[in-house]
Amino acid sequence: MMVTRVDKSIINNVDRVFEKADSEGRSTLYEFEIYEILSKIGIQTPKHLFVKVPGDVTKQDVEGFSENIVVKIVSPDIAHKQKLGGVKIIRTWDLQGLKTVMTDMKAEVLSHFARNEQPAIEGFLLVEFIQYTPSIGNETMIGCREDGEFGPMVLVSKGGDDAEFFAKYYDPANIFLPPLDPAESLDFVNKLHVAHKFRQTGRENYIKLIADALSKVSLLAHCYSSASQDSPKYRLESLDINPLVVTGDGRFIAIDGYGEFFPVQDGTKKLPQVNSENLEMFFRPQSVAVIGVSTNLSRPNMAREIAKLLHRAGQEDLYLVNPRGGTMKINDAEYPLYKDFQEIPKVIDLVVYVAPIASTAEFVKDLSGRAKAVIVISGLPADLEYSQFVKEMNQVKPRELRLIGPNCMGVFFAPGEDGKGVNTLFIEEEKLGLKYSENSNTALLTQSGALALTSIDAVQDSKIFKAIVSFGNQYDVKITDLMAYFADDPTIDLISLYIEGLSPGEGRLFFELARDIPKPILVYKSGKTEAGAKAAASHTAAMSGNYAVFEAAAKQGGVILAEKLEDFYDY
Template identity: 50%
Template structure:
């Protein structure tokens, strides 16, 4: 799939020559040479240093029309300055005259005391083609600090950037791509409809071949490559590739920047899961920063209390002033430093001011802890780079650190593991519940996000572990993903990410592709305020969030655009994790007609089921009022339905062999239903009937309860028994739709639309 050493050697010689000339850009004819080396077609071309070098022999290489271009390292957009002309291929003197005039016109745009460095002229074959949509294509790549090389495919031509910004965003892919994968990606482009309509679906093969070859070039000359290259190609644009009348795919214009690969070049950080068990199954926990004064606000004291309440008898508390703390008649002495502890703890939770952390870590006692959680943020008067440098100097290589500036870890008790909780919110303010069905790991850079998520899911008890990892001094998001990916009992990874360090995005992409479990992520920081005008079209067409979105799409990661959607999808993917759909046929039961209509409008991958004849007959038997349209899979059973009738209709569609999944929408205000706080927990209530049906039938089922807080007890019964509940029908259907689509294989390698 990748290029041979011989091919790379020929490309290196082209880059060497440009570097010897003092340049870190490539001239167009040098780009043509590279493209020809890797197997892409270019126009016939000749570079001359002076107009007088043009003679009959040179012009005889071309047909009746040629393109003249100025060559200068100081001019990026030649055409705007008169540096490009299409002319008839006539006698040498005429062409020489035109080149002299071109030089004069270009120089007229610059002050006399600061002219551009004009190195010569490029003569190329004129490639006739139409500028109709789809026949001019921009293909190129640029280097992203976090993800490495990113391939761009978009409409080409002079208006490429305008089109990408206002009409159809550029399509982004992460190299390398073999030809089959590239074909799969480009087959998702909207332009395929035009090519099919005009009878030329093979044009997509041109796109795929060029994308594959350029992606390999991008990969080889990037910081993600192994072995390390001599040069890094920072950006390369071909704008445009054109489809000719004789069905060729030819590169017409190009731009490239490169640099030698220095020792300080970025790299992809390795995944490191060593000693992470110290955070989640520690043998011994020490908490630093515990106040002896029960009336004094103390994060350390809150954390210590939580660990005590979890039944941890391997708990030691520290305060340099000494003293003692009493929780429920249990007396904890306050040790002054780690060397006083009876034995070395696996986990050290540091909840004192950041400026004192070095004093504790310098004296770890006989054995250094496996894991350290640094809770405090770094004050503005502390230099963070200096702080981390000092940590580097004193932290043993075997010790792993989460933080600083984090809330740390919650891990639910399981078996002999009594669990961990350093999320310093008192129980009366945050009800953190787990349950035997807890199967979701929440990894978040924001501590506040972990708190709001816990609040959202408190009835469902679906969180097995929560990690607020803060500033990522040591333990990274990818380390945690790798650690939990193969853990038994973990069915879902839910992520909240902010910034990605150099190379970390590429590691995220590579790791996510290898994980078979669903990954749901919300990425903060969608705007790219730092984007600058640049000579590279590909760099101006997309920001860092666009690259992140492309990486998620290609890796099969479920990227959400808002926080509420994150919560919605976590519910269905977690609570329905053992109910794998076998198809996309959906049925529903509602008691308000508008809910059925809204639900139908929300379908994307799902399709309404065609109910079996036996089901239709059963529905007619259940329709004692004669008011229900039993010919539809979306059943409006009207507000007249009571709890039993409602449940009977739901069971009828659940039992239908033509139905793969079900939604139930309840507007609970009708007086025929037991949905009030004093009746909703009755055994024969609708809530408990739906719970019983979910236990009887293995099909995915989501519930919508369109009501306010007066009906929260009704919602709680459903959630406490493992059903995903939503506050509106659209959210319920959309979540079910994405859940089914992901499990049916529509999870990655999709191209842009």
């Protein structure tokens, strides 16, 4: 059974480290605090001593240190100390010499800043000097951070001062979503490029050392994250351990560390949950209403075209709404036009809203007990911010009402045995007909309506699509809701996704669903530029851009990831 929780006694000890830093108004951890946390989870750290005032150090304080000591400045305002002269190796030290080095180091560091911009210097850290050879395989970096879309992620790469350079130009960092138990961690490390070197040089034990540390960090990262089931008091925003090295006496030891955290407040966002309630109404409705139908044939009208598509899809219990009333004929059927939705004499399974978007909230507020699902086709005009639309909808939408959109093409679902289907994809059937058969077995879920059209065009002769959902802005129904729904739909054998972006926490839910769904999942992700990989105090943040995390999550979740759109179409 996979171990996904940190022991409660360890959590209590780690919490105390966070509490002390938080009480001092800090969101970053000092290096000796990182050492304390690592020691609690079972990762070895060097002998060290925090010194507040150089003159107060006694001979007894430094007993047990080897003849070489590393002196580091301690400041909440300085991330990379070495560039400012805040790290020095003192060889064959004596007590008075140590005190002088600390005093001179403070002066040197402060000399880099204007008098009114000087950082706070809290003291100094004396650290056991660890002798090792800085070559590939001898320095390992392990880091973690809280990703906005995927929650906790963990990274392992070549360590050392050139870690970012090496990951960018030679071998990208290896990323996964935690937790990994010891067996999974060992399997992960065995597949790293550097593992080949360890095996060829007879150092297989290095693989086990890295895997053990990686598993422990993954459990810590998961415990203090949005994905945790332990309701943590704090979130670990990022953690760098760089480098971890193997010493001559066989220790695997953390040399340096950097960490950021924040306290969990009542409003701190948690991971979203799947909501499959009433999704059936989008695909197998027994009654449908279309809002915004016009009988003026001299002017194009999207709602009228959608009504025709629904009629042809076998929707006989079809209701059309136009404030002017009247009738509309589709083929041999004549439909009355209701002046108001509330005049329809029954509860409607699916409403297709193609009226002005500014009136959506006013329309939706009266749907409680009158409709089960709504597709909002209409897009947002330039003078209406999406945030304002969300605010208005949050105030009026009935809890049980499900909504796809806005700004979407809606749903196609091929007719079943009852001869009824759904089609709101307002496309010219003569130019781009949707072909299907009783063997159609693929669901296409896309944020882009244009992608829906190009996919239909690319594969229309194969008749593969049983379902197409263009879901637009995802105000309510999310891509993860749809994944879960089609995972349980016996008519669907393949789920294909076109993803432009994921909302906060949705990436983690996507990963967990993909890992558990037995059906193949094919994904194309647009926007592969690493906007997330920017200059940062954390090496982990700089080495794990948005697409890199998505790619790692897809691989770990068993998803088929198409690198090019052509591959997506050709699968």
